[in-house]
Amino acid sequence: MNPRPNQSRQAARYALLDGLRPISRKSTRKCRKVRISPTVQVQRAPDGGVLLAGVHTCGGVRDCPVCAAKIYATRGAEVSSALRLWRLGHKRNGRHGHCYMLTVTLKHKGKSGRKLDAMRRGLANAWRYFNQGRAATLLKLSMGLSHYVRGLEVTHGRKHGWHPHLHNILFTTRKLDGLHEREIQERWQECVRRALGSEYVPTLAHGAKLSSEFRDDYLTKLGLEIASIDSKEGRKGNRTPWAIAGDAVSGDEESKLLWQEYCREMRGARQLTWSRGARRFFDLGKELSDDELASDGVPVVEGVGHVLGEFSGKVWDRLSWRRGFVASVIAAATSELPITELEKLSCRNCSPPGRVFSEAMREPLASRSTCPSSSEPHSRVTDENAQRDRPPDHAPSSASVAAIR
Numbered sequence: 001m002n003p004r005p006n007q008s009r010q011a012a013r014y015a016l017l018d019g020l021r022p023i024s025r026k027s028t029r030k031c032r033k034v035r036i037s038p039t040v041q042v043q044r045a046p047d048g049g050v051l052l053a054g055v056h057t058c059g060g061v062r063d064c065p066v067c068a069a070k071i072y073a074t075r076g077a078e079v080s081s082a083l084r085l086w087r088l089g090h091k092r093n094g095r096h097g098h099c100y101m102l103t104v105t106l107k108h109k110g111k112s113g114r115k116l117d118a119m120r121r122g123l124a125n126a127w128r129y130f131n132q133g134r135a136a137t138l139l140k141l142s143m144g145l146s147h148y149v150r151g152l153e154v155t156h157g158r159k160h161g162w163h164p165h166l167h168n169i170l171f172t173t174r175k176l177d178g179l180h181e182r183e184i185q186e187r188w189q190e191c192v193r194r195a196l197g198s199e200y201v202p203t204l205a206h207g208a209k210l211s212s213e214f215r216d217d218y219l220t221k222l223g224l225e226i227a228s229i230d231s232k233e234g235r236k237g238n239r240t241p242w243a244i245a246g247d248a249v250s251g252d253e254e255s256k257l258l259w260q261e262y263c264r265e266m267r268g269a270r271q272l273t274w275s276r277g278a279r280r281f282f283d284l285g286k287e288l289s290d291d292e293l294a295s296d297g298v299p300v301v302e303g304v305g306h307v308l309g310e311f312s313g314k315v316w317d318r319l320s321w322r323r324g325f326v327a328s329v330i331a332a333a334t335s336e337l338p339i340t341e342l343e344k345l346s347c348r349n350c351s352p353p354g355r356v357f358s359e360a361m362r363e364p365l366a367s368r369s370t371c372p373s374s375s376e377p378h379s380r381v382t383d384e385n386a387q388r389d390r391p392p393d394h395a396p397s398s399a400s401v402a403a404i405r
Helices: 005-023 026-030 065-088 116-130 133-143 178-196 215-221 241-249 253-265 290-294 313-319 325-333 338-344 383-389 398-404
Strands: 039-044 050-053 098-105 145-157 161-172 208-211 272-274 306-312 349-353 377-381
Touching: 005 026, 005 065, 005 241, 005 253, 005 325, 039 313, 039 325, 050 325, 065 098, 065 145, 065 161, 065 290, 098 116, 116 145, 116 161, 116 178, 116 253, 133 145, 133 178, 145 241, 145 253, 178 208, 241 253, 306 313
Parallel strands: 306 377
Antiparallel strands: 039 050, 039 306, 098 161, 098 208, 145 161, 145 272, 349 377
16 A cells, blocks of 8 residues: 555655755754654554654744644634634524635835835734724624634745735625725725835735635635645745745755745744634634644653654664654655565564554554554664664665655
8 A cells, every 4th residue: 555645745744844954943953853752753643644752843833844734734624613613603693604705915015125024014013903993893893793813924926025915714794795895995005004104005906805715715825725835836926935945945045045034034923813702702722832733742652643663762863863864754654564664764673563542542543544554563773773774874765765755
């Protein structure tokens, strides 16, 4: 059986992370490399993916492809749940609701304009003004606006440079029409003028756009589509940050500088913001931080996954800093014969078998269809195994390379 498409993409994200390490911040360089427990385990997650337990995670939603994918998955599920509840009629409102996508942006100023950090902060201030005051209250009442969730997206074009914009899902009790859109556009112009000055005021049509779209379109525009990390294509001639990252890893010097600028200027920017009371209304619970969502946990004795292999601390410390090693481990674990491929990376078979039970589940995870068969043994790496069986220069196996590609 060949690796599933999502598993191959997972290996590709680890390969992208390995390529980005030299030009990323310190925490990202250490992500999935630095050990935080006595051992490091390669586990099969309940969803069929592979994770490394016992290593540092950076929680970088904008600059780490591995952490970002985990964060996207959780937040995307929350947004989808809110959309479904609101459209079908929430138990607290007793009637069907409507959902719209409102996109707001600034006028292009070209590469000579303000820095990305100043532009995205100005954009956030303009949105804050948009929601303040008597005029905002009257507009919300006419729209029947109950809640919203806001996402910040940034693209880059060779002609105009950085282009930040906000995507907002509006949860309303009324259908919106062209008159509502016109009122929104005029108010948005006033708010941009107040926040950044007249030079950044966009045209009516370009500054604010209101539309009703499908679920996948909502998640894509909010920046929660995991496939966007793997895509090398931009939109309308612009490149997404992940497209810039891919070009940077491929050796493009301009893209390397752009990637470093993006990571520096976007540091601290929130990916997703819910309006006050929205998470409580949709029963989403307490919002977890990026670090909490990205963490893979620590090695377990009675845990929540199927253990494919385990590295002792000394062996992991010695091998993990070799270029491409972490990506090779993930590629091997998602290959057709994970144990065989892990052996080529200095893993050895030993007992006990890799069945790990969870008290919260009625059956062992290894018996599920997304997990390997219970006949796959649990591999543990020892110092002696690594010294004896380590391949020259630690080159990835053919199956590992194929999975990464």
